[in-house]
Amino acid sequence: MRILFASAELAPYVKVGGLGDFTAGLVRSLRSQGLEVDVLLPDYGGMPFTLESVYSLDMPGWSVPVELRHGRIDDFAVTLVSAPGLSRPHPYLDSAGVGWDDNDRRFFTFSAAIAAWAEQTNPDVLHLNDWHTSPTLGLLANPTPSLLTIHNLAYQGITDNDWLEVFARRSEAYEWFGATNPLTGGIALADRIVTVSPTFAIESLQPETSFGLAAPLAARGDAFKGILNGIDTDVWDPENDPYMGLTYNEEMVGPKREMRRRLMAELGWDENNEPLIGMVTRLTGQKGVDIALDLVNLLDVIGARMVLLGSGERDLALAANQAAANSERFVFHEGYDEGLSHRIFGGCDLYLMPSRFEPAGLTQMQAMRYGTIPVVTDVGGLHDTVIDADEDPDLGTGFVAAEVSSISMADALHRAVKAWRSTKRRGDIRRRGMSIDWSWAVPAALYVDEYQAISSAR
Ligand code: ADP
């Protein structure tokens, strides 16, 4: 089977969040199962890319001319879409954390290139991701079997209605209350729509948690479903992690204690017997960073320490810096840091994820893989991956807050600390989380089923 796969991110080279991990992890897994997957990625420049061949494309009149550069980044085969003048150092945001003002033009051009390449190569299935690639379906001259994965309903790419013109007879699918909505067009035109966890699929159909898209999604009936993401268990592997400098596994977690000591030293703390809580995230309302900062005030009472690694919105970074200035027990590391993130997953005891909504969430799985017990809200993919250890002592893998609030998270954190202080409970919960198969094997097989259904139906 030949899949044309298009995404705005590819971990670890261009990664803002889980979309990058998704692209790298799912594509590697599909390729290892024998599928031929051509990955299209915007050319952001600055990647360690080895060029093998160049193609030019027949682009629509409104677009700049575009070149496709096929080659490799390390061992990963990829085709970069180079559009003069549209390349940016960050996929979405300028240095002040605000969206580039030509994001519509950039991703419409990317989508037009995907459509042109699909016409030339005739893939069995075109796999699109998020709003950045959703215009493709309205720009194809000949229909191609297609699947759209929605990673986040909060980002729809809504823009001026002038853009409707580029879709000619398919403009209706993209028309949204007097504007152009790339994502609703994708939802209307893709053969199948998949979101990244079963519970988020249910939430997406409920008006209050659908970001306005419950009706268009419901209109697609059985064509819309949830498939839970995996994580790349070769990249996230406590038995082989170059960022940690030591190894452990579920049978032998001793070195995790040493990882904790090293992490504390890196953060400027002496080792102690208090639980160490970690959080690695984009700084944005979705992730409940404000809720986490409320909990900083409780660290003295609970007797715990906390480290937050994050980058994103300015006001949240300011609030985090302020909280760190006022507490000896809290460190905020501003920025995107792959190495430190691995050491936080490895060295912490508990992992905090107070998300307001979470389509899938990868960091709770990364935490469990490293024996770090997640403390989460009960939303989306968190509901599908974490079992509360007080509610289900035999199967529990973490602690789940009853509702999305600081008080509920404080309760869950308190329960987690109590369990962590019991060596037996800590060991049991940790072992269960570590022994779950979070790999891409199962979700990739489910995507292959979807590909087969789509291509045989056409
Ligand atoms: P989202 O995609 O909504 O940001 P996910 O949990 O799906 O959330 O994925 C986030 C990914 O980005 C994870 O691989 C996580 O480890 C990584 N990540 C997030 N913030 C940072 C950061 N500041 N530094 C390093 N890695 C980060």
Ligand code: GLC
């Ligand atoms: C989005 C979601 C996150 C999900 C990721 C990968 O960024 O916020 O929950 O894990 O996409 O699908």
